[in-house]
Amino acid sequence: MKTKKEKMEIHPENIPVITPEMMEKTAIEIAKRRTGKKESPVKGAKDIKCPSCGNSTMSYANDLTFDVTLTGERIVIPNLTGLKCSKCSEEAFDANSTKIIEKYTIDKSVGGYELKVSTVGGGKIGMYFPKDVLRVMKISKSDKAILTPLSNRKMIIELLNSTA
Numbered sequence: 001m002k003t004k005k006e007k008m009e010i011h012p013e014n015i016p017v018i019t020p021e022m023m024e025k026t027a028i029e030i031a032k033r034r035t036g037k038k039e040s041p042v043k044g045a046k047d048i049k050c051p052s053c054g055n056s057t058m059s060y061a062n063d064l065t066f067d068v069t070l071t072g073e074r075i076v077i078p079n080l081t082g083l084k085c086s087k088c089s090e091e092a093f094d095a096n097s098t099k100i101i102e103k104y105t106i107d108k109s110v111g112g113y114e115l116k117v118s119t120v121g122g123g124k125i126g127m128y129f130p131k132d133v134l135r136v137m138k139i140s141k142s143d144k145a146i147l148t149p150l151s152n153r154k155m156i157i158e159l160l161n162s163t164a
């Protein structure tokens with residue numbers, strides 16, 4: 001026969017003690033769940049007009065890579081979400097991705113160097129690297145490099161003979 005609810009006996013040794021580590025773990029778990037729930041606002045987007053080439057060929061992508069080389073350090077963040085153009089490869093990161101990128105780059109010195117595009121004759125166009133870049137990256141005159149266009153406004157220059 002059933003008695004009325006038994007009063008739960010409380011033994012002090014049975015009361016779980018919440019350690020700071022557990023608190024932290026919980027906080028991490030909550031944060032994870034939150035980010036998991038937060039879907040990209042552009043998820044499922046298709047045939048959006050590309051600001052770069054004008055075709056309606058931009059669609060949602062979750063495999064975008066942010067790749068930047070600052071002075072002496074390369075930052076690569078894979079699996080970002082946003083839009084990608086299937087025609088010209090133009091990429092646009094969504095708000096979540098932008099936040100992630102900011103998080104990883106905020107403490108880094110601004111890596112950008114302005115340089116002029118000049119004509120060097122024979123219809124060729126040249127760019128002059130700033131002295132700082134030459135010094136830090138140890139670029140010398142006959143070094144070879146591979147240039148990879150990422151979009152029609154972005155490119156990566158990878159040095160082959162760099163002694164760095």
Ligand SMILES: [Zn+2]
Nearest residue numbers: 050053085088
């Ligand atoms: Zn495009």
